[in-house]
Amino acid sequence: GGIITQTPKFLIGQEGQKLTLKCQQNFNHDTMYWYRQDSGKGLRLIYYSITENDLQKGDLSEGYDASREKKSSFSLTVTSAQKNEMAVFLCASSTGGNTEVFFGKGTRLTVV
Amino acid sequence: GDSVTQTEGLVTLTEGLPVMLNCTYQTIYSNPFLFWYVQHLNESPRLLLKSFTDNKRTEHQGFHATLHKSSSSFHLQKSSAQLSDSALYYCALSDRHMGYKLTFGTGTSLLVDP
Numbered sequence: 001g002g003i004i005t006q007t008p009k010f011l012i013g014q015e016g017q018k019l020t021l022k023c024q025q026n027f028n029h030d031t032m033y034w035y036r037q038d039s040g041k042g043l044r045l046i047y048y049s050i051t052e053n054d055l056q057k058g059d060l061s062e063g064y065d066a067s068r069e070k071k072s073s074f075s076l077t078v079t080s081a082q083k084n085e086m087a088v089f090l091c092a093s094s095t096g097g098n099t100e101v102f103f104g105k106g107t108r109l110t111v112v
Numbered sequence: 113g114d115s116v117t118q119t120e121g122l123v124t125l126t127e128g129l130p131v132m133l134n135c136t137y138q139t140i141y142s143n144p145f146l147f148w149y150v151q152h153l154n155e156s157p158r159l160l161l162k163s164f165t166d167n168k169r170t171e172h173q174g175f176h177a178t179l180h181k182s183s184s185s186f187h188l189q190k191s192s193a194q195l196s197d198s199a200l201y202y203c204a205l206s207d208r209h210m211g212y213k214l215t216f217g218t219g220t221s222l223l224v225d226p
Binding site for chain 2: 033041059090097
């Protein structure tokens with residue numbers, strides 16, 4: 001088995017601040033994802049990466065940047081935090097294709 | 113683009129009664145993959161079951177679903193609800209032509225009462 005580690009677990013930022021969320025996986029998976037989870041809105045894809053050095057925009061990419069530094073790590077940057085951005089951000093990974101996606105425990109973002 | 117529509121909000125039922133959570137999808141491609149993920153309180157979502165075969169029932173942990181391409185549906189069912197089934201359930205869609213991007217519905221909360 002493997003594990004997906006997201007840091008930090010809780011992130012408090014100020015409005016307008018640039019904030020970075022990190023994700024590491026030891027599954028040796030090729031594909032990694034960043035989802036935002038809001039109550040009543042489900043899981044919305046922000047960015048994903050099919051392989052190292054690849055980056056694909058999801059449906060919610062505006063206001064975010066992402067970086068796949070190496071196969072095991074995928075970071076997400078909120079370029080200018082807004083109060084309506086308070087949510088849980090979930091990192092996930094898979095071997096690619098239509099295989100099972102595994103999720104991390106999430107980073108809860110609060111903007112003050 | 114692809115989209116998934118689920119039974120909205122909260123479904124409450126009594127232990128022992130059957131469960132049915134609706135999921136319909138939209139895609140222009142003919143070979144989608146459909147998934148159900150379950151998220152218990154304070155946990156991460158995890159895969160419950162998946163299918164890409166038309167009209168074939170797939171089962172796992174007492175739950176079952178059948179992909180019907182004719183009606184673009186993949187409803188989740190269980191014959192008898194248990195208290196431990198209380199969770200948030202997500203239906204999701206993926207397709208090779210969309211680069212295997214996994215698109216989720218808004219989720220359905222299931223609450224099973226004793």
